[in-house]
Amino acid sequence: MAEYLRQEELSEVDKLKFLKAVEILSSAVRAQGNGNMNDYYPLTILTKKIEELILQESTESLTSSVRQQAMLAVVALSQVKPAFHETEKLGLASAGIYSVFSLPLITPSPDWKDTASLYLQTVQALDEMLQALVMEDMNPNMLMLQNFLEIVLPWLTLSEKVQEQTRALHTISRLLRFICKFPQLSHMMEFSMSGKLMGILCLFCMDPNQEVSPEASEALHYLFKILVLQRSKCYELGL
Incomplete structure (x- = not known):
């Protein structure tokens, strides 16, 4: 994961690998009970990288699951310590909302069913991310x-x-x-x-x-x- 964090430009495959690694590490930290993500990678750096990946996604079309997986990685990180700072929550929320809301209307095409399915999954991921970010402790x-x-x-x-x-x-x-x-x-x-x-x-x-x-x-x-x-x-x- 450190290699991905050092690189400014990642291929789609590497982006997905990085985001999957974040989810796996989050699950491992959560399983420790009193684990802390900062003991492995600074949460601030992970958060910034994920926000960058969301904003790098095209708003002209939806052909990749990167933004969806990025938002699900945020959900995973929200379940471990330390908690996101308010500015980090607002940055992630702004990035996710802009990335999804700016997408064009899905129109009939040879692969429109696949695009519609990917869009619905991405919207669901945005909903889950915002729900996770709105939480403070248990409320x-x-x-x-x-x-x-x-x-x-x-x-x-x-x-x-x-x-x-x-x-x-x-x-x-x-x-x-x-x-x-x-x-x-x-x-x-x-x-x-x-x-x-x-x-x-x-x-x-x-x-x-x-x-x-x-x-x-x-x-x-x-x-x-x-x-x-x-x-x-x-x-x-x-x-």
Whole structure:
């Protein structure tokens, strides 16, 4: 793995080998219980390399599984010590979102089924990476969610491309659905953009496009669910 870290340019095969090595090492460190990735390779260096690999992927077409495997490597690293710094989380999230959202619309072609399958797997990997990065210890960090939403929302509100809007709404919906599973949320009181998010989602619920409005409605459903659950929690605690 050290050899891959030293090289600025890697072939696709070497990129995949490096990312697989990161996953294997992460599993080994995790199995130790009190293991630390920094005892083997500095997490900061691994994180920077993975972010670079994501950003090096073409946004003109999707023909490689490198960005997918890079995001899954981040998930693996999130399960070991030390934890990512906030700046590292934001850098990885920004890279993943840009790399996936910028892809062109998948159009019918001789190999479109393979491309569509690879795209769906890549989107799933992005969802899993963001879910892993939003966690703080055992609970979702709502301030980190807010930071991620600030990255995602311009793709929804400023873009004129339907595929970018639907991708943004999908990501928001999946993050909110994931957070609904947890009764305890860190920094919920500091989550200050619920009203803004609710207003944006309500507007897109009325969008005439039949791809946009259902995604917005689903995201709004999960946002309401989080707010109701947390209000009930505050009531129980007498807050």
